Amino acid sequence: MGPHRDDPQLPRRPPDQDRSDVRQEGGRGERGVTRPRGGLVRQRAAASPPRASYPRVVTLRDLRPSDEAVALALWNRAAPYDPLTSDLYREKVWDEPHAVARLAAVVDGEIVGWTVAALWGAPNETRGTVKLIAVAPERRREGIGGTLLAEAEAHLTAAGAETVRIAECSPNYLVPGVDLRYTPGWLFVQKYGYTSVGEAVNMHVDLAAEDWATDERERQLLERGVVVRRAEPGDQGAVMAFLDEHWPAWKPEIAAAFRQSPVSLHLAWREGDLLGFSAYDANNVGTGWFGPMGTAEAARGLGIGGVLCRRCLRDLKAQGRTSATIPWVAPVGFYAHYAGAHVSRVFHRFEKRLA
Numbered sequence: 001m002g003p004h005r006d007d008p009q010l011p012r013r014p015p016d017q018d019r020s021d022v023r024q025e026g027g028r029g030e031r032g033v034t035r036p037r038g039g040l041v042r043q044r045a046a047a048s049p050p051r052a053s054y055p056r057v058v059t060l061r062d063l064r065p066s067d068e069a070v071a072l073a074l075w076n077r078a079a080p081y082d083p084l085t086s087d088l089y090r091e092k093v094w095d096e097p098h099a100v101a102r103l104a105a106v107v108d109g110e111i112v113g114w115t116v117a118a119l120w121g122a123p124n125e126t127r128g129t130v131k132l133i134a135v136a137p138e139r140r141r142e143g144i145g146g147t148l149l150a151e152a153e154a155h156l157t158a159a160g161a162e163t164v165r166i167a168e169c170s171p172n173y174l175v176p177g178v179d180l181r182y183t184p185g186w187l188f189v190q191k192y193g194y195t196s197v198g199e200a201v202n203m204h205v206d207l208a209a210e211d212w213a214t215d216e217r218e219r220q221l222l223e224r225g226v227v228v229r230r231a232e233p234g235d236q237g238a239v240m241a242f243l244d245e246h247w248p249a250w251k252p253e254i255a256a257a258f259r260q261s262p263v264s265l266h267l268a269w270r271e272g273d274l275l276g277f278s279a280y281d282a283n284n285v286g287t288g289w290f291g292p293m294g295t296a297e298a299a300r301g302l303g304i305g306g307v308l309c310r311r312c313l314r315d316l317k318a319q320g321r322t323s324a325t326i327p328w329v330a331p332v333g334f335y336a337h338y339a340g341a342h343v344s345r346v347f348h349r350f351e352k353r354l355a
Helices: 065-078 086-093 144-158 183-191 215-223 233-246 248-258 304-318 332-339
Strands: 021-023 041-045 057-062 099-107 110-119 127-135 163-166 195-206 227-230 265-270 273-280 290-295 323-326 342-353
Touching (some): 057 144, 233 265, 233 273
Antiparallel strands (some): 057 099
């Protein structure tokens, strides 16, 4: 990861433009949450609207499965670089095992924004994330995003989070930070106290560039006693034990790979010992998503990682895909060498300490 510096806090807009005063049924104060029958309902009223279109009352309620069509259409207008299908929306919103809040902002009966907040999926984890947040483009600069963000942070604090990040989380993430092309979003999170803690990159692979053959490389590995093959359901116990030793945070994604048919995971073995693995369709299923992958430190330098990577890319090409995404990359040079990949997106990673 490259060097970074924290960006300075940007000037705030006048108070009547960047926040909403709180009004809540059964009031319990600024951080209180009312949960009447049917889920959360909380209202925030704008004290002094600067323009006619400023909403006088923003009501927050739980996001519902029946909101999918509206929420999905809103997201795809607000986040054009990260479009969601119905399947991907359900994976990110409803299949998130560590969610602490799924909220919709409603004005005059219409959903104008929504967010999902979750804890990171590790034991005793104190990091939270505002995993997804979107406001209808025509309703921006009305305090709606700030209202959603404040409520998401309140839920995370109540769940024990000490810090919160934007977008990045483990294991069920869409993107690993804020794409700099979302300029309003980049400015928005800084205005609300988030500072840069580094960068992350995604890489792009042109699957049409070659056939991703590995026969000769696999023959050379076999001469060294290394067998590479697709994982089978019966391998799951050994793979999970390997991950416990080396990369426990990746266990949920690899469990997802075992649920695919065929299993979207390739393994390298020598004399019954697992040396490495590579997966695809373990997250953001159906989008050409590669990873995670890893080779035990003692087995590095044999070319195992390159073979495992290319096997997965060959499978993605066989699905009819023309490109693959390698997300949240650290070893850029490795993927440039073995997959001809290039950096396609740059994200700023933002964090805030919760009170």
